[in-house]
Amino acid sequence: MLRMTVSRLVSAVPVLLLISIVAFTLLRLAPGDPALLSVGLEAPPEALAKARADMRLDDPMWMQYFTWLGDLVRGDLGTSYSDKSPVTQTIADRLPITLQLAVMALFMIIAVGVPLGVISALRANTFVDQVIRVGSLAGISVPNFVVALFLVLIFGWWFPGYMPYQGYTPFGENMVESLRSTLLPAFALAAPQIGLVARLTRSSMLEVMGQEYVSAARAMGVRERVIIWKDTLRNALLPVITVLGVQTGFLLGGSVVVETVFGIPGLGRLLVESFTIRDYPITIGVMMFIAAVFVFVNIVVDLLYGVINPRIRIGYASGKE
């Protein structure tokens, strides 16, 4: 297991380096002169030249990259053009809010999507199955910001007063209110994914139920309940876990629109706001951060996969892989 963890972490290094190169390139290619934006349009040319020197913008491109990378490794993503605060600090301030949203959404996805998929598979080709399948497909087809807008329409105009639909109450301030304030956004984020997970769980369950080892267990008189819960579900959930991992990444990035609709000051809002005022260090910093999280979540998923799948685990232990 340790060997596998190390190997996965090592394999992430080139990807992270590539991510940093792409992020840096985007930062440099993006329109606007950082020095000019930093000192302001009316600044005297000397001040601009000094700023350029300070920011090392006169160095060759590759040197700039390594300086930037060196800062990055030390946890310094640069400073914001607009308020001169460190980007890392800004991200740290906004992160918990998005995390709360993502965790809540992930919980909804698992708690609703997986059981729906299981029921659908067990009742395959019945009325219940049809309803769940059509519902899932409909769910997948409505993008999360459309769900968000409808939720605002419902709770902001048709039935006002039941649920908060604008703004965010900090968790430290009032726990219950805080959770209530992220409930609708979390649902908007979760709704399309619930359909996806339900569909995936269903087809995965059916696939495993058609496997010969399920027949073999049945032929040896194993109880149907045991076959479903112990033989089928565990193996059927493998692909579901992979997809959930990918979705955790998307939930962090995908909350961009939903946070905007509900006025939640999370990472997604930060991303959009910074991009709108062309504060690129923040934009690229957040993108880097989300990309890195995405990579690590995928590593965790891989490892989790190994815990469940002995073939991978043992293959690594004996170095066969």
Place this chain on the structure above:
Amino acid sequence: MTNPSTAATAVETDEVLRVTDLRTTYQFRGLPVPAVKRFSLSVKPGEIVGLVGESGSGKSTALKSILGMLRPPAQVEAEEIILTGRDLRSLSEEEMRKVRGGEMAMIFQDPINSFNPSWTIGSQFRRVLSLHRPDLERKEYDEEILRLLKGVGIDGRGKLNSYPFQFSQGQLQRIMIAVACASKELKVLLADEPTTSLDVTIEAQVLELLRTLRVERNLSMVLVTHDLSVVAEMCDKVVVMYAGQVVEVADVFNLFESPQHPYTQQLLQAIPGFPHDGERLYAMRGAVPGLATEIQGCWFADRCDSKLGSICDTTPPPLYPVTATGGLAACHRVPDPAIAGGEGKNS
């Protein structure tokens, strides 16, 4: 099986398993597809009955139906399915579950897929013991597993915590046989192409193992295969299936010496080197008709080399007794004494 009316006196007969007029229907995209249309079988103690036919002729489905393994929307009907005097159709789901792996067990074609890939062999074996060996204490399980594995020629010491993929196909099939034979009550072993996915040498070993088991435990077996050499080596009696129906039943000797049904005859002709050495290989024309097709007469009529005439297209032939051999064959030619007993006109 020629005489379905003897159901009440089944106890007196020397059959361990008797199935009469089994029909199994699948649902495919909402439409019923009859996979097994007319299937009967009778197995005596210690007897190995071969079940032969092309892929998709319903052999596996018939076995699974007998074991009660099919779930709705698949539908199984039968006049009787009698195992050691008990009609399995009258059993509750729970009683039926105990029969599976208890008195009757089944092994499959692909050993690696017969085990759950994410469990150790030991844990899968222990689970079966906990279901079918009430005589054992939990702590005695591992000892018994090693003993059973030794019985199939596998030294299981230190391997119980290994996963299926760490064994070879041949080893896994042996282990599967050991698992299937774990119950002391076992009377009938249903083997669904147990050697198809094995190498020829391994196949011989596994077949030998099955023969030993038959002798040692007086086990009866139903051996599904499409390999006629396996039939010749292993079986006492043969049931030939075509398109979901039994077309011929015969002793193994009679089947090869004087096949009655044209399908059996053509099947035997298609074997390289048997019986025409050095000649061009015979290939049966056409393919098995789809299960959902509506056919009035004989299902084999379209591919038959010795068709009689319009009767074959209009009237489905019942299983006629073959007086010369004591077998059965579903062909209109059988009752005609002029043709019956012959090898067909193809030679």
Place this chain on the structure above:
Amino acid sequence: MAITETKDGIPADNPADNPADNSAHRADEVGLLRRLTSRKLSAISLAGVGFFLLLALVGPFFAPFDPAALGDEPLTGPSAQNWMGTDSVGRDVFSRFLHGSRVSILVGFLAVLFALVVGSLLGMLAGMKSGKLRDSVIMRLMDVILSFPLLVLVPVITGILAQRQLSLGPVSITPEVLVAIAIGIVLVPVFARIARASVLAEMREDYVTAVRSFGGRGKDILFRNLLPNISAPLVVQAAFALAMAVSVEAAVSFLGLGVQPPGASWGTLLADARQYVTLGAWWLVVFPSIAIALFVLFFNLLGDQLRDELDPRAKSTTKKSKKSGASAKGEQK
């Protein structure tokens, strides 16, 4: 008795038992069953797709008003005159919807076309040299693109592209096309991965080995032999990608970072609606939302149908075919 006959003398493939197989014989058996039962769904999705194509092609000609013309009555609900009501500056929402539909759908198609061409090429190039440096560089780059949040990657790329006045000969590239290319870039990994996986699978097939053993060269193998054989999964994916491209465009434009006002698209219509939702201007939200949802639904359905028809090995949902799929796998060994 030296009989080693296994299967050669016995024609396999019972159609009803093996619907995943494509013998001519089964075409009239199962093909009929399939046509009977699933045609309804195919027809629905095709009709839906056709409707949207028509909407994109001729919709704007039916616009009763100039979509940019300001009116005197802002924020009125649907009426005989303004079928979808008016927006905050009194523009006719129906006219804007018709023009916006064309933009949204065109952007979607352009993006997918770009991603399909670039992605398939990259994926095939990677798959031909699997395990080599070229493969790792291409595929790691795809991983990188996938790991950035796409809703911001799209505007960043658009911003970078927009800095230079790009033009294709005499045709100047409009901002909408830039958005489409940016979305296309983000979708490239999807096709690259599928193309690579298909190539890897095909390379193991005997016919590729055969071509190679005759001395066939990489390029020939790629375009003459591989491309026709891996096109099915790519076409299937294109349908799903269209659904995705359109919803990405809508999201990005909704944030004000895609199609820019006064141009209209489903996303900008929703962006205009955002402030007025809590004032009860439901018609601003409902119509574009339904259009987006239906578009995504129809193309997802179409993708499903195409997958069943073109790429039957990939996935099918009935229990029976699963079973035969599993046994078919077993027989291949």
